[in-house]
Amino acid sequence: MSQKNTKGGGAPVGPGVGPGGPGGMGRPVEKAKDFKGTLRRLIRYLSPHKLLLLAVLFMAVLSTYFSVLSPEVMGRATTKLFEGIIGKMNGVPGAEIDFQYVGQIIMQLLGLYLLSALFSYFQQYIMASVAQKTVFDLRRDVNDKLTRLPLKYYDARTHGETLSRVTNDVDNISSTLQQSLTQLITAVLTIIGVIIMMLRISPLMTLIAVLTLPLSVVAITSIAKRSQKQFIRQQKELGQLNGHVEEMYTGHKVIKAFGRERKSLQQFEEINERLYEAGWKAQFISGVIMPIMSFIGNIGYVLVAVVGGILVTKGTIKVGEIQAFIQYSRQFTMPITQTANIANIIQSTVASAERVFEILDEEEEVAEEKKPVVLEQPQGNVVFDHVKFGYDDKNILIEDMNITAKQGETIAIVGPTGAGKTTLINLLMRFYEVTDGAITVDGVNIAHMKRGDLRSLFGMVLQDTWLFNGTIRDNIAYGHEGATEEEVIRAAKTAHADHFIRTLPHGYDTILNEEASNISQGQKQLLTIARAILADPAILILDEATSSVDTRTEVYIQKAMNELMKGRTSFVIAHRLSTIKDANLILVMNHGSVIEKGTHEELLAQGGFYADLYNSQFSKGGFDLEVG
Known part of the structure; x- marks a missing residue:
């Protein structure tokens, strides 16, 4: 199953609308393990914007005041x-409708509505600025952190999980800060x-409401509670469906080849x-919420209308006050529903945070030296030098490695696979730190x-090619900043890539897509070799660099x-032993230790592990068996 559908992988749901039906009620809420601690930490990101937040609160108070007064x-x-x-109707002398007064009231109302909308606009505008600045700081910190994390962090987690946290979870925080927070402030105010205004009109009717x-x-x-179970089940099934579709899409050729369409x-x-x-x-269960809310609200409305009518007949309150009270009772239920919904959203947001x-x-990489040494x-x-290493303290992979490469x-x-070949390269590049001993360069x-x-100092050509979305020229020039057109072409010619590049419709300007699937695997490898040639490094690392090309191209490569390796120290991870006969030193590794070392002839003469591997590859009429 694809890993891209890990938790947090869904798009953030805006307030008031969501899979939980009207108002988002009943949707499953992911809860934080440490709600208070995480909330305090998130608030610290808001603290540099205290003055702007106070301005937001001030605008919200004014907007709500004019709205409630209407x-x-x-x-x-x-x-x-x-x-x-x-x-x-009663024939009172001089009685008439005071249209001038009513007109003044209408103008006052227009002014109140306009002021309420204006302050609400400023509130949203300022809060949007605060939200984006806060999320900008958060994204910057996360990005900086990702550059300081050791390779073991990425090895232990799927890319989808990390991307989900960096994109979906941060977007969820951004959405809540920009929308839900202002809604919560407005709803509470x-x-x-409304309660204050209702109490001013009639404490009795307020009690009824x-x-x-x-x-x-x-x-x-x-x-x-009933709908939440179904929403949890819905999210689970949706994840399975997305995973199935993604797997079927990416493995389309395999499905066709094995006839598994049905x-x-x-x-x-x-x-x-x-x-x-x-x-x-x-959806059905959560959809029942609004009709029930409406039914209960109408019961309250009837009771308020009946009691209000009685109070009017007794002269306790005026007709206009009943109308105002009914409007307030309508305004009263909406922010309560919003507050309940936003509480769920905030829980989900804190979980994202x-x-x-x-x-x-x-845990970050070991800190850099304050006064690092630079090799001019x-x-x-x-x-x-007596290198010891293990991915954890209990499982030591390399006990005592001593290698000298001039x-x-x-x-x-x-x-064989798992012998520690790639681990040795990871240590050399400081993707992992040695547990004991030292590695020196010059x-x-x-x-x-x-x-x-x-x-x-290193140039790398790996078995798994890495090319980015861009032109072929840019991909080759990635190995040397500021490389000229002539240097790029010279590197491509040396790597025997120039010919196939020129046969493409746009030559060196051909755009590679995100997976570089518009060229063959062998052509990808040629481009990565050209990149390494252009980089002109002091030390080369080649991990079965010719494994993806045909036999004729392999000879050219x-x-x-x-030519490239002349005058340079080269570390070659080899599966096909025929490609490393001329190596100055061959290290035979097994279970993290160097069990044999020497030239090709010396190791064959020993008749040990290397000799067995070599002979097994050329038995059965020259069959080339890969061992790793």
Whole structure:
């Protein structure tokens, strides 16, 4: 199953809309392990913007104030109209509707609505700035952290998991800060303002309106529990469906080759049916929430209207005040529902923040030396001096490795899978730190050099090619900053890549797609070899560099490599032993230790492990058996 559908892989859901139906109620909420601690840490990212946050709060107070004041002002107009009509009906002398007063009220209302909208706009504008600045700081810290993490962090985790934290989780935080936080502030202020205005009009009717709240809470809670189970099931089935589709898409050729189309469609239908069932139940159950909320709200509305009518007949309150109170009671339920929904969103956001902070808390690479050594004219003399290494303290892979490679020598490393060949290269490049002992280049301990300076000494051609989305020219020039057109072409010719490049429609300007699938695997390898040639490094690392090319091309590449390796120290990881006969020193590794060392002839004469490997590859009429 693909790893891209790991937790946190879904798109962030905006407030008020989501898989949980209306208002997002009932949606599954991922909870943080340490809610308070993570929330405090997230608030620290907001602390540099205190003044702007205070401005947001001030704008929210003003916007809410003008919004909450509007029903009370409208009620005055209703009362004036009612009094004028009743006066006329009762034949009161001089009784009439005061349209001038009503007109003034309308103008006041327009002013209040305009001011409320204006301050709400400024609130959103300032909060957007705060949110983006905060997330910018968070993204910068995460990016800086990722550059300081050791290779073991990436080896232990899927790329999809890390990408999910860096993109989806950070976007979730951004969305909440920009939208949900302002909604929460406005909702809380609205609740407070509405309760104050309702109490001013009638404490009795306020009590009636508030009494419907417990009923709403009980109804929502019971339904949410039922729907949440279905939403969790829906998310699980959706992840399986996405994984299945991705696997079937990426493995399309294999499915066709083995005739598994019918089986693939059958699996899709089964997962899709389960997803439909879970989704239908989840949406139906959560969809019941709004009708029930509306029903309970209407009960409260009827009670308020009846009690209000009685109070009007007794002259306790005015008609306009009842109208205002009904509007307030309508305004009262909406922010409560919003607050409940936003509480869920905040829980999910804090969980996202916790996942991001877990990256920031990861153990970093060993700190660089304060005064690093710089090799001005590197020669390429490499020594492994009693090197000991293990990926953890319990499992030591390399016990006591001693290797000396002089300038211009070719050191071949052979052995079965898991012998430690790649580990040796990782230690040389300081992707991992040695547990004990030292590795020196030209007599300088590599631990005393900056990693960037050390790695600039090496040119690498790996079995797994790495090319980026860009032109062929840019991919080759990646090995040497500021390379000229002539230098790029010369490197391509040396690597025997110039001919196939010129046969492409756009030559060196051909754009490689993200996976470089518009050229063959062998052509990719030629480009990476050209890149290494252009880099002109002091030390070469070749990991079965010709394994992906045809036999004829391999001969050309081997000649180019021989030219490239002249005067340079080269470490060659070999599977096909026929390619390293001319190496100055062959290291035979098994279980992390160098068990044999010598030239090709010396090792064959010993009749040991290397001789067995070599003979096994050329038995059965020259059959070439890979051992790693």
